[in-house]
Amino acid sequence: MLSVESLSVRYGAIRALHGASIRVGAGEFVALLGPNGAGKTSLISGIAGLVAAEGSVVFKDKQIVRLPTEDRVRRGLSMTPEGRHVFANLTVAENLRLGAAIQTDRAAFAADLDKYLTLFPILKSRYNQLAGTLSGGEQQMLAIARSMMSRPSLLMLDEPSLGLAPRIVAQIFDYIAILKAEGVTLLVVEQNVMQALKIADRAYVISSGVIRHEGPAQELREDPRLIDLYLGG
Ligand code: ATP
Numbered sequence: 001m002l003s004v005e006s007l008s009v010r011y012g013a014i015r016a017l018h019g020a021s022i023r024v025g026a027g028e029f030v031a032l033l034g035p036n037g038a039g040k041t042s043l044i045s046g047i048a049g050l051v052a053a054e055g056s057v058v059f060k061d062k063q064i065v066r067l068p069t070e071d072r073v074r075r076g077l078s079m080t081p082e083g084r085h086v087f088a089n090l091t092v093a094e095n096l097r098l099g100a101a102i103q104t105d106r107a108a109f110a111a112d113l114d115k116y117l118t119l120f121p122i123l124k125s126r127y128n129q130l131a132g133t134l135s136g137g138e139q140q141m142l143a144i145a146r147s148m149m150s151r152p153s154l155l156m157l158d159e160p161s162l163g164l165a166p167r168i169v170a171q172i173f174d175y176i177a178i179l180k181a182e183g184v185t186l187l188v189v190e191q192n193v194m195q196a197l198k199i200a201d202r203a204y205v206i207s208s209g210v211i212r213h214e215g216p217a218q219e220l221r222e223d224p225r226l227i228d229l230y231l232g233g
Contacts, residue, residue: 001026001154001185002047007055007065009042016042018209019055024154029176029186031200031217033193033231039209040189041082044156047187048072048079059154074102078152080143082159082189088132092123092142095131099146109149116145119178137168144175148184155179156187161195173199193231197221205230 002024009017017039024030032040046053049069057065064072086095096113103109117124120141126134131142140160147155160176161169169192177199180186190196197203200217213220213230220226 001028001060002187003056003058004043004047005056005058007043007046007053007057009039009046009051009053011051016209017046017053020206020209020211022204022211022214024185024187026153026185027180027183028202029180029188029200031196031203032187032189032206033196033203033220034206035231036191038207040206041158042209043206044079044158044187044189048077048156050079050081070102073150073152076151076153077156078147078150078154079156080147080158080160082162086131086134086139086142086146088130090131091128092126092131092134093128095142095146096123096149099149102150108151112149112151116148119175120145137164137171140164140168140172141175144172144179148179152184154185154187156189158189159191160188161190161192169195193227194221 004020004022006019006021007017008019020043034040042051045051047057049067049072053065055065056063059075059077100109100112122138123142123145126138131139134142160172173195176186188196197217197220203217203220204211205213
């Protein structure tokens with residue numbers, strides 16, 4: 001589904017990503033792991049078109065590296081940024097409607113709305129509440145539901161568990177597992193390494209802008225030496 005070759009991202013003189021290559025197959029859950037400042041956000045932002053990137057990004061057999069973000073969303077690529085970024089002064093309902101901005105079919109919109117309000121019942125009970133008044137976990141659920149309203153075939157999540165209490169983190173991962181079971185392909189950046197490796201199929205480890213390791217999630221999960229080596233325990 002996604003094939004990234006030699007992707008580089010720079011911010012002025014700072015090179016954040018040095019020729020990273022990754023692949024994500026249809027239906028896979030791929031975790032992107034690495035320490036702070038490793039280049040994880042730069043990699044998925046480059047794939048989403050949120051930052052300029054050099055190299056190749058082939059998504060569903062089409063080269064998209066020069067396309068604007070909106071066109072990538074139309075092709076089925078969606079990203080939920082770190083820190084959730086819901087529109088605080090808009091209601092839950094308005095946030096979900098914005099997520100479906102590319103959806104022109106009213107019946108499909110209504111069906112998706114019903115689906116995600118059923119999956120995330122808390123959003124149904126907070127439907128007309130301003131998003132800024134939701135708890136951190138609720139905002140993360142809203143951010144994920146909003147991304148899903150564009151019917152992505154590949155959803156990229158940047159640190160969905162960041163700053164959330166362990167009980168809420170477990171809940172968020174349960175929801176992500178449901179999306180995976182529904183056939184959504186996922187590329188997920190996580191600091192919560194073990195939690196991510198529990199449901200991921202494969203993982204990439206990145207540090208200082210370079211991919212250092214790629215392999216089945218199980219291999220990393222079962223070999224603490226690899227975790228120590230790449231992720232510092
Ligand atoms: P974290 O887990 O801390 O979010 P990350 O692995 O996602 O880190 P990036 O956010 O991609 O890493 O950052 C990679 C490098 O690029 C870091 O050294 C960071 O300081 C730098 N960087 C990121 N965004 C910018 C920017 N807008 N301008 C300048 N430098 C940036």
